Amino acid sequence: MWKSRAGSVSVALVLLIAPLFTFHATLIDAARVKMGERQAETATKAALRSVLSAYDPTLRGYGLFGVGNSPEASAELFSRVFKENLGSSGNGAFSLIEPSPVSESLKPVYTLGNQSVFQRQILEEMKYRAPLEFALSVTDKLTKRSGTASMLSGVSRFTVQAEHIERLMSERDEILDTAWTTSQQMVEKASIFRSYYAKKLGRLNELCQLIGLRNAEELTRSISSLRGQADSLRSAIAERQAGLANLLRAGVQAAEQIAAIQQSIVQLEQSWSELNRQIAELDKILQYIAEYTLLMNTTKLEAARDQAATTAMTQSVMEMLDRAKALDDRIREEIGSLPADSNIAPDALDAAVMPDSYYMKYKTGIGGIGALFNGFETAIAATTLFTGDNKFDSVRMASLTASNDAYAQRAAQFAGEQRLEEVKRSADEQNIARRKKEERNRFSNIWDQARKIWAECGEGSSEAYRLLEVGDSASGTISLYRKYADYNRLAVEAASSVPEMGDADAALKRTTGMIDKLLEGIASAAGQFRNELYFNEYALTKFNYRTYGKETGPDGQLKPDYEGSERGGHDLQGQEAEYLLYGLNSCLKNQSAAYGEMYAIRLAVRTAEALMSPEAKLASAGNPVVLLLWSLAEGAAKAFADMTKLVNGEEVPISTKAPDTLTMNYKDYLRLFLLLHTKSGPMTARMQSLIDLNTGRDLRETAVYMQARTETQVRLWFIPYTLAAFGYPVEGNRANVSKTASLSY
Template sequence: MRSFYNSETGAVSIYLIIILVPIFFLQAVLIDFARVKAAEREADTAARAAVRSVLSAFDTELQKYGLFGLTGEPESSESLFSMIYKENLSGSSSGGFYKLLDTKPEEGHASLTSLYTLANHTVFKEQILEHMKYTAPIEFVLEITDKLQKPGAVKTLANGSAYAKDAEKIEKLLVKREELLDRAWMETVKLKEELNGRHHTYRARITELNRLSELIGLNTADGVRSQIKTLEEQIRSLSDSISSLNGSLAAAAAAGPEAAAAIQGMMDNMRSLQDQLTELQRRLSDLKTLLDNIVKYTGLLAATKLEIVSDDEKVQNLQKSVQELLGEAKKANDELNTELKRVSSAAGNELKVFEAFKSLKILSEDDFRTYQTGIASSAAMFSGFRSGIGSINLFTNANAQKIHAANDAYQAQMDEIYQKQLVIETERNKRNETIRKEKEKQRSKIQAALDRARQAMGDCGTDQTAGSVSAFYETLEGKDGLYGKYMTLNESPSNAGGSPVYDLEGKPDTEIQHAMSLLERLGQTGESIRNELFVNEYALSLFNYRTYGREVDGSGQPKPLHAMSEPSGHKLPGQEVEYLLYGFNSCAKNRSSAYGEMFAFRFAVRMVEELMDPKNELLQAGSPLLVLLVSAAEAAVKALADMDSLTDGKAVPISSKLTNPLFTFTYKDYLRIFLLLHSSDTNLLARLQSLIELNTERTLDHAVTYIQGSAESSVSLWFLPGVMKLMNGTGISSCEVRENRCRFISRADLAY
């Protein structure tokens, strides 16, 4: 054994075996590993090809709208996927390179998973954008912007809108000031009438008190009453004496002739007593008259002093009311002045009409000071008159003259300020009344045009089948309608009932501001709006509207129609884009909304044209709002004529003054603008989806746009399956070894 062990015979062979066997094992493993990787790559390619084949079976009805989605049964898609996957594997072919691979699908292990549908707004919008990149007339859309931007029309329109807004704001301040001045003048007239009445009353009172005072002199009621009492006692005593003397005369007469001398003496005494009694009775009557005058004087003086306090309070309250109203009017005047300064210093007010603000009358500090001081002075003088009456108890001639002078003083002061202010108020009221009547005249003209526009705005034509259209709208906007469904699927709040509209139901002033707000919004439209333009063009290209099929070109020939979706045959004829814009549940409401907004736009443009060159006498009228109303009255009539042309499918110049007359817009162009101004992606996309489902009868929440294909396949292992199995947990190979085949899963995700 030792010899065998130490023998060197065959050493080279053993050495070679030790070296070559590991190399062989390594090569065998590498060959199988390479084959597995090749098979995996082949399977991945087959999976992608199978998914592409499945996606190629898109719905042709949806394709007319530029949309791609699978609406077939999932089973047929999975069957197609399995078939294409199998045919693209080497196990189904022979010869050439495929002898090295025998990749075969594992039956029952192929599946398709749908990830997104056309109901998803993000997916839906992306497909629209992809479609419109090639078909949208973006140059034409930009040309619309250029028609407004390059000649500076947008800036001028914005200036017109600014004037309307400034005119309304300043008009409110002007009306506020004038109303306060009117109320102040009414209170002034009341004060004047009150002082006039008090002046006449107190003149008579003072005269009467003076008369009574002269009659009374320095007598007092108590003194006169004491004198009356004394006289009455004397009269009673004389009366008793006369009665006693009468008895004596009777007795003497009975005594006969011898008593004649005594009788004569008694008669003489009787006459003397009678004369004394008569004198005493006269004096008593005079004293009673004097007492009556004292009582009357005292009562009249007390009543006068009491009334003057009440009258003074009334006068002071009226004066306070006038002062407060004038203070508020002055505040409104200051606000008005501030606004006028802002308007005059604002940049970009190139329109001639802004000169109308210069004619507004701003009251000076002196105007208010003179008015307020005169009223305060009159009231103060009346208070002085009150104090004078309160301080006098005896209206002698001197005192009466002094009080008469005080009574005349406040009256004269009130007359003076009243007469001065009367001239100012008469002129002011005359000017305001003239402006008011002219405003009402212009408002009547505007209202007549609005009434005519309202009659034409909701016309849906005679070709509408009311019942069927109503049913279609119920499908779209009903309780369980399509619009609500797509809003819910995208987790957005539903705006059921439609968007706010220009229904032309407001007063002329309101409609003017509504119209001008459109121009302001147009000027605020951003430039980075490519996606919005594409979506809007999609709506206008594939759906119908009021003048669809009736528009003519410059030569008067009907414009050709190219839309694959055939909008003229849709279930809502001549109203789809209007529905997309406003979302109401009837043709009349949607068309009315579009008509109202379009009329408002034309109304605003025509107003700006009129404002560019107003009459000079209007600029001097002192009412910027009147200038606006006159311009609006002319503009409303022209806007009506524009609408007649637009709804007939004709093009009208954007503006006769702001742009080249050859630059025209059609009904469709204005819808383009409104789609841009409203710019509500969520609502618009949901309504687009609703109309597509209504027209194609394809439920977009089942129209798959993104799928994931998964299939299992295997390849045979030529060498050492056990070694490959040991590699499963190492991450080097993802296949699973079963018997002598290596199984693996292939996935492919693709979308339109």
């Protein structure tokens, strides 16, 4: 039977048809599963789109899209739409694929609590609503269209130069004060020297008259001769007295002889007494000569000593005057290099330097005293005692007296003339000190008035700020700001309040700092901060600020608000943008911070205008700091008037030097401050906190990017296990199909 050929054709056909059948059966099932996979993918995406279509309408008012349903509702919606889109009829009708759902899962990947996602949605919203030209219009007004930035730059540099000039002036005045003190001491010494040397010369003249033409050598010889004669007379007297005594002892009665001897003794004693008188007179004259000689020598030594002291004082004064003049030369250089864009008249500070004639006259006067005293000392040193052309006599006495009087008279004349100059200089210093005090007080009074309107806060915001910044320690609830900062892993730093304007000196420094910061911010705004400009504009579009609801249009009517964020009904009224900007924990602090910075800019502009005014020269008193303080006080009054208008929602011209059409309002200045010093991370966290506060929506739970995973099964018609070769898991007669889809707003 095995060798029979019957049915060989059938067997051959079976062998041929069986592989073909198996191939086609597998191919049909594979095609059906592939179609089921595509249908599952389409259903998954359709269900995911349906979930995202249920966005939160409240958040939409802020230009944000986030899933509005709860996770349970979103899962139910996804499952329902997914099943409906699988096309499983279940009514017994023929279906080529017949996919059946097995499981679905829906998971949020990103939420609006994520700052990157949050910021991206803001940029999408604002790039159509706030083009860069709108954000940069403020900077254009300050730079290209008005030149205000250039004017402020000049003022900033002048402030630095003014402080330098003031220091040079103070140093110069201290030197001149010391020079005048030394000069007065020199004048006083000159008066003392005159009296002292006048007495010396008078005594020398008196001794010269007593001595006459005799000299010590002649007097010594005369005294020796007279003393020899006196000694001879003394011996003769002694002999006669001895002879008389012998006669008296011998009892010789020779009355006439005794009388003669006694008469002779008397005569000899008279002669001896006369000789002693003459010797005494000559000794006295000899003492006069010794005193005369000693007095002349000591006078010369003292004159030389005093001349050295006078020369030293003269040189000291001269050196101080040279140093003071060098400082004046530096002051002239500083004044000559004032920035051209400050538009300050160069001659406004001419009085800041002492004229060259002051130094020339001073040096001439002080030098004349020293020269005349030097001449007196030279004349004393050249005077001789008894002989020579310069011997001391009445003629020499008159010459020395005249020389002694000359330097004293010159000193008195110098003191009288220079005292007028120094009194004037001192009066100028006192006037400048008085003017500084007056202008500082004037600024302080204006600033005190300005502080009265630096905030307008109603009641009822304390609870909102507690939620935003403090939280509830009793329940362990952290603040909204901390919640979003922690979610984005931001370091939470205490917001630093903006310092007050302070006194006039502090105001100058702060105004200068604000100018520098302003110019730096304007320079940076044109390029790399495009996204930040959009982000800043969002803060002023979706949130309220102090003048919200006060601004009027060209028709004089209040501007309507079409924003869906309904910012007029928020808990923080008239302060949200300020809170976003500064992040302080009260309305007073946030509004006053904005007011202080706004006032500083207006003060800078108004101060610049005052510096450029014709009145500045008269008000400066030649002192740059007085000029600055006066300009500051003038600017403060006008800045206060500007601020009164700004906080009432009015427009204020940028500068009187610019066209009247170039104006800015409160919102424009907030836009400028956002440009200057906003930190993106903290500000974003504060935005999220405010939206959470206003809407009650926890943005951390508000999904914007969803991921879905589904699993379906397709029933196989033919040979199930052959389909495993295509990579599909097979359970019984069903192939499992898994799909993953992601979608975001």
